[in-house]
Amino acid sequence: QIKVWFQNRRCREKQRKESSRLQTVNRKLSAMNKLLMEENDRLQKQVSQLVCENGFMRQQLQPALPPNTHGSCESVVTTSQxxxxxxxxxxxxxxxxxxxxxxxxxxxxxxxxxxxxxxx
Structure with a gap:
């Protein structure tokens, strides 16, 4: 019976260590996920801005075409860096x-x- 108790104790200790390790890995992955989601949002905004700027530049390069009146791009183009x-x-x-x-x-x-x- 003592032998079984020590086996169970070792098993519980292994489980605690593994649980702690997995929690650490989970925190690291969550932090990485947050960083990647923020970067993805920033890049999506940049893509929208570049698409609008591209349309604006096409208008500037081809003045004979009727102007594009896409309202959502106007503020982005005027605030370009x-x-x-x-x-x-x-x-x-x-x-x-x-x-x-x-x-x-x-x-x-x-x-x-x-x-x-x-x-x-």
């Missing part, structure tokens, strides 16, 4: 493209997110 002066010349567009590419690559290579090493 780049001035129209920059986007109207090729050097400005190239500069914007290079900045956007650099930002994308820094995030795509994982340098923008602090990854947590998972054990197990």
């Amino acid at each position: 780049y001035s129209l002066k920059d986007t109207n010349n090729p050097a400005g567009l190239l500069s914007i493209a290079e900045e956007t590419l650099a930002e994308f690559l820094s995030k795509a290579t994982g340098t923008a997110v602090d990854w947590v090493q998972m054990l197990g």
